[in-house]
């Protein structure tokens with residue numbers, strides 16, 4: 001069967017032409033989302049959570065954009081991310097949410113990273129480092145109020161609360177906890193965690209407190225305290241599932257059409273021959289696959305993704321391959337889909353939420369799975385400085 005060809009689409013600018021998939025990040029939208037979050041929590045400092053390469057958008061351009069919008073405090077997951085952030089923003093206050101890694105206190109101090117101390121062992125290590133430094137070292141104290149993940153809890157928390165000399169040498173610059181169910185406004189654990197956190201913060205008068213992530217901010221002013229820690233909202237994620245999204249989308253993902261072909265009735269497409277043509281169909285083959293984070297769960301026999309192509313939706317046909325995606329472009333007028341065209345995977349017609357729902361996951365995972373092969377483009381006021 002020969003590909004029905006196909007005049008070539010107008011050539012895009014040279015190095016873009018060779019990109020199989022393109023990710024366009026709207027930095028103005030990131031800045032607008034930052035300001036939006038600030039308007040929700042007018043009394044609090046709005047920090048930026050930029051772990052996992054700023055949720056896949058690209059650390060340096062995102063943090064420069066946030067700094068430009070007034071953000072001074074940042075949270076990363078581990079010290080490696082902290083070192084990269086320090087290089088991009090020498091003046092920033094940087095917290096490491098995963099705490100103090102074993103035998104790494106010297107590196108944290110060397111790069112001016114503040115661990116979110118989560119156990120007596122971490123506290124001990126940081127105190128030892130402070131002693132070696134001959135000065136108090138800043139850190140957050142992370143309390144677990146209901147997540148059973150990281151944070152001081154139970155006896156350890158009680159010991160720290162009862163005997164402050166256990167913190168000698170540490171400048172506690174933040175007392176924090178993290179919500180487990182903030183995306184479900186009515187979940188009873190929210191109020192329970194809030195009550196626990198209020199008790200803890202009362203034991204640290206004068207120390208800034210931080211509790212809310214993006215959806216936590218939308219739970220209301222009680223949850224704001226002194227510093228809020230949004231991540232997902234900055235990147236345009238929907239804070240409450242099933243509710244309208246107050247944030248601006250920040251990413252558009254597109255994949256190149258490699259080939260368009262007509263297949264006869266009864267022909268199958270892709271691995272496992274899970275899709276069969278019911279009548280003559282026109283298929284478009286796109287340059288993207290599960291290695292790029294286009295989840296295999298979007299195969300037509302599973303969640304069934306769809307892309308926007310030639311002015312209409314084209315559903316996934318068959319299984320998502322590692323590097324290729326077949327979509328059913330039947331009905332798209334002749335000449336409207338050509339080799340070299342771009343299909344929208346995520347964007348104005350295919351929302352992040354839609355992709356996540358169809359893939360059986362959350363938008364966080366969709367964003368942080370966007371692979372290395374995307375050519376990343378940045379638009380907006382801070383984009384020129386970001387291109388690198």
Ligand SMILES: *Cc1c(COP(=O)(O)O)cnc(C)c1O
Nearest residue numbers: 049097178213214229230231232
């Ligand atoms: C990831 C994370 C955040 C940000 O959460 P979002 O839901 O993305 O806003 C805040 N605090 C901690 C401790 C985190 O791990």
